[in-house]
Amino acid sequence: MSSPAVPMSPALPADWRDFLALTKPRVMTLVVFTGLCGLLAAPVHIHPVIAFTAILCIAIGAGASGALNMWYEADLDVHMKRTQNRPLPAGRMDRQSALHFGVALAVGSVLTMGLAVNLLAAAILAVSILFYVLVYTVWLKRRTPQNIVIGGAAGAFPPLIGWAAATGQISLLPVLLFALVFLWTPPHFWALSLFVRSDYAAAGVPMLPVVAGAGATRRQVFLYSLPMAAAAILPWPLGLTNILYGVASILLSGWFVLLAARVARSREADQAAMKAERALFKYSVLYLFAIFGILVADRVLLA
Template sequence: MASKAYLPAGTITAEWRDFLALTKPRVMTLVVFTGLCGLLAAPQSIHPVLGFTTVLCIALGAGAAGALNQWYEADIDAVMRRTAGRPLPAGRMDRQSALHFGVGLGAFSVILLGLAVNLLSAAILAASILFYVLIYTVWLKRRTPQNIVIGGAAGAFPPLIGWAAATGRIEVLPVLLFALVFLWTPPHFWSLSLFVRSDYAAAGVPMMSVVAGPKATRTQVFLYTLPMVAVAMAPWALGLTGAIYGVSALGLNAIFLLFAAQVAVSREIDPAAMKVERRLFAYSILYLFALFGVLVADRMIG
């Protein structure tokens, strides 16, 4: 059956909601939040207008990466249940429109950030977009079960961008925040992949749960949680944050470790019954929001 994803150029039936859907707004929310926290946690303040511009450009850059990802993966999205309703596989938009939208949005976000704020933050934003599109989407995702491990760097750039926008430099704390998101990505996505394994298998994506199986994936979820916890605690251990962050991070990480351990020992094979896997996936999102939130509170109060 021919996919609707390959409408001829110019056959546009898309509405503004479809262009918004291309940007993956739910994913963008977490990206923008970590970028904002990197901005607010920086030791130097930034003019509110420039701060707003920075956050806007991070959002636009993330949206551009999402749009280009969907442009390239229209064939995969068409055979996965959770993505079949997206604008391209659903036939509401032609691929050329998605490509032009993604490229234009990405170029605009980088140029605006460079002209309005500084070149360092713009360069990091450009690197994040290119990394997500070229390294993760084009090169890694269809070739290796390590796609999420290496590709996780793409979503880890926003704190660096926010910090660089405020200070014009890169320091130890934003690098630790980068490493935290980088190490958080495998347990976050692999817990998801366990209960949507059939989707990835149908699409031919060599996700860890498909290639190595659920048992090995559950072990990897727990093993990657260990260095993630260590990096999450490092800002407090190095004296870069105070007790508000330290105590909060201790509690948040303890819960994450508990849930990851439950996933590691689970032997459930029915995706519909994978409660601990779904719980870890949901908690991992809350975890990152909470951890970055208390970081900002700690830095502001401290």
């Protein structure tokens, strides 16, 4: 596996902040949170040291995915305004260092999870890293506007990993949480790509707004919000959660669908369209934190 050549100046000495940046800390925060919630929502008691180790491995695994993604996509990042200051396109780090760092994190996180927690959690963590790097980054990202739809599965694994770390098995609730994150990813990411589509166009990445246009993308944002809302609410009627989660999931998901409908109704070159897209993108992050946080509260307080 090799990445296209990157036209960059010789790398300057990198410091710890550059290695931290490779792990995509903002993305890692959401990954760690959903993994933690999957662990806490499980109907078992897990030793605090084992729980901490599991979450640390999820965080390191997510960091490995980010580092390997930046290693492979450095040639794209150099063309996009929002990524030009990353360590590789900015010339603060050589590509080999990024590759070695990412591989070390990946191997270390999976081995530690397997030895200290359990093999099922380690196996799912390994699949999530490989899926993000090989399926999304290497195979899909440059080839199809459906990249984020299929590739979104990579970010949906943490609740499964957290649950497996606690219980050593998989049941219906974590599968529904996986489905929720999987269906949440397209409207979340397309809302972002709508107002930065010029970046993707400049880099030659076939994101949906670049290939199909803003109008088609806005409709897809709304359409994906409907099964996402259903996946979020479904644990309650199935008896997997209590009324606290049920009511909160209906209200939070209903507002998400309304914001997605506003995006779908927006016009191509309307200033209000960008406001609607930014509003949905910001709310989508809050939405996932809220849904998972309330799930844990529901399971812990009303168990």
